[in-house]
Amino acid sequence: MTLYFITGNKNKFLEVKKLLPEIEQLCLDLPEIQEIDPREIIRYKLLEALKHRDGEFIIEDTSLYFKCLNGLPGPLIKWFIKTIGVDGLARLVEALGDDRAEARTIIGYAKSKNEVYFFEGSVKGRIVSPRGEERFDWDRIFQPEGYNKTFAEMTIEEKNKISMRSIAIRKLKEFLES
Amino acid sequence: MTLYFITGNKNKFLEVKKLLPEIEQLCLDLPEIQEIDPREIIRYKLLEALKHRDGEFIIEDTSLYFKCLNGLPGPLIKWFIKTIGVDGLARLVEALGDDRAEARTIIGYAKSKNEVYFFEGSVKGRIVSPRGEERFDWDRIFQPEGYNKTFAEMTIEEKNKISMRSIAIRKLKEFLES
Numbered sequence: 001m002t003l004y005f006i007t008g009n010k011n012k013f014l015e016v017k018k019l020l021p022e023i024e025q026l027c028l029d030l031p032e033i034q035e036i037d038p039r040e041i042i043r044y045k046l047l048e049a050l051k052h053r054d055g056e057f058i059i060e061d062t063s064l065y066f067k068c069l070n071g072l073p074g075p076l077i078k079w080f081i082k083t084i085g086v087d088g089l090a091r092l093v094e095a096l097g098d099d100r101a102e103a104r105t106i107i108g109y110a111k112s113k114n115e116v117y118f119f120e121g122s123v124k125g126r127i128v129s130p131r132g133e134e135r136f137d138w139d140r141i142f143q144p145e146g147y148n149k150t151f152a153e154m155t156i157e158e159k160n161k162i163s164m165r166s167i168a169i170r171k172l173k174e175f176l177e178s
Numbered sequence: 179m180t181l182y183f184i185t186g187n188k189n190k191f192l193e194v195k196k197l198l199p200e201i202e203q204l205c206l207d208l209p210e211i212q213e214i215d216p217r218e219i220i221r222y223k224l225l226e227a228l229k230h231r232d233g234e235f236i237i238e239d240t241s242l243y244f245k246c247l248n249g250l251p252g253p254l255i256k257w258f259i260k261t262i263g264v265d266g267l268a269r270l271v272e273a274l275g276d277d278r279a280e281a282r283t284i285i286g287y288a289k290s291k292n293e294v295y296f297f298e299g300s301v302k303g304r305i306v307s308p309r310g311e312e313r314f315d316w317d318r319i320f321q322p323e324g325y326n327k328t329f330a331e332m333t334i335e336e337k338n339k340i341s342m343r344s345i346a347i348r349k350l351k352e353f354l355e356s
Contacts (some may be wrong), residue, residue: 031222032212036257044209069270070261076254079214083248092247095273 001111002055002177005032006049011059011136018160018170028052038075039118040061042108048118056111058172062165063104064138066127068096080139086130090141093127101127103142105164107172117175121167179289181234181354184208184227189314190238196338199348215254216241217296221234222285224294234289240343241282242316244305246274259315264308268319271305279305281320285350295353298344303313321342 002032004026007013013025030045049057059145065076073080079141080089093099104122123144130140132152139151151159160166182204191203205320208223216239227235241253251258251267258267271277282300308318310330317329322340329337330353338344 031209034210034219034254034257036260037287041212061237070266072258072261074257074261076257079212079252079254080250082214083250083252088248092270095275096270097273167279 001056005058016169036074038106039098041075046108046110047113050113059108059131061106065102068098086138086141090129099126103164105168107168119168119171121164123164132158179234183234184237188303193345214252216284219253219295224286224288225291226287229289240285243280245278264316264319264332268305268307277304279303281342283346285346295350297346301342
């Protein structure tokens with residue numbers, strides 16, 4: 001059975017495919033519910049996908065949590081980027097005076113509605129003024145703990161070694177192989 | 179045909195019923211999609227409701243827009259309240275240095291999937307430190323333009339005279355009567 005990664009984001013797909021070559025991209029426009037817990041957002045989408053067709057599916061969510069906002073933006077990060085942009089996010093954190101943040105990827109995997117599993121990876125860091133090239137949304141303002149580069153200043157290979165997304169994918173890979 | 183107000187919020191239901199006595203409350207747990215445009219959130223819910231049963235339905239959304247956040251929180255206000263609370267919202271606005279805000283109610287009405295109408299009411303104001311009794315979520319930090327009381331310091335009658343919700347309901351009422 002084919003393993004489909006449901007995403008409209010080509011960059012995410014390619015990043016995941018590097019670590020999990022067997023996946024295929026599937027573009028399905030699934031409703032994204034309002035939730036602060038990404039597992040609920042992912043679960044809802046997986047169950048919707050299973051209503052449409054049989055198969056094995058994975059869905060990914062990467063959220064960004066600010067200490068100064070007690071967990072916001074979390075999975076609502078894309079709305080923050082749409083409204084105030086990454087520059088606005090950096091200024092917001094500066095105004096509130098606590099730059100600690102955590103980036104967290106959750107991958108949901110399902111092959112039936114009773115078999116939904118989650119795999120998580122997270123990286124702690126700080127929010128800084130934008131540096132590096134524009135790639136993924138907020139890579140320019142996230143500097144992982146122990147590094148003096150933002151994600152956007154690293155090569156894809158450097159980032160993949162430590163990123164929350166690759167940690168989650170490695171866990172999924174172990175699960176699929178066992 | 180009965181006109182159902184779909185909401186789980188008893189306070190909202192009673193506030194609306196005062197102005198629109200014919201409505202009945204219907205509790206349906208409909209998916210709330212992630213959107214910055216409340217019309218899309220409401221439309222999705224109305225169409226879901228119509229899949230389940232025939233009828234005339236209204237759904238209400240009240241959003242709060244901050245100038246300093248370029249439109250956030252908007253319809254995502256409930257997540258801001260869950261994470262940082264109204265006190266946190268007031269501090270955030272203070273840190274960013276621009277207290278202008280707008281409260282906006284949108285009521286969606288549908289009796290079939292091709293007949294969906296929207297009615298809007300809005301009130302400009304400022305975000306202040308919490309004052310008044312706890313009632314609706316953020317009434318204690320919203321002070322409408324031209325008043326020196328927050329919504330929470332007003333009586334229900336005072337608030338209903340000027341609120342974004344009653345403006346939207348009056349528009350709906352005119353539509354239903356014409």
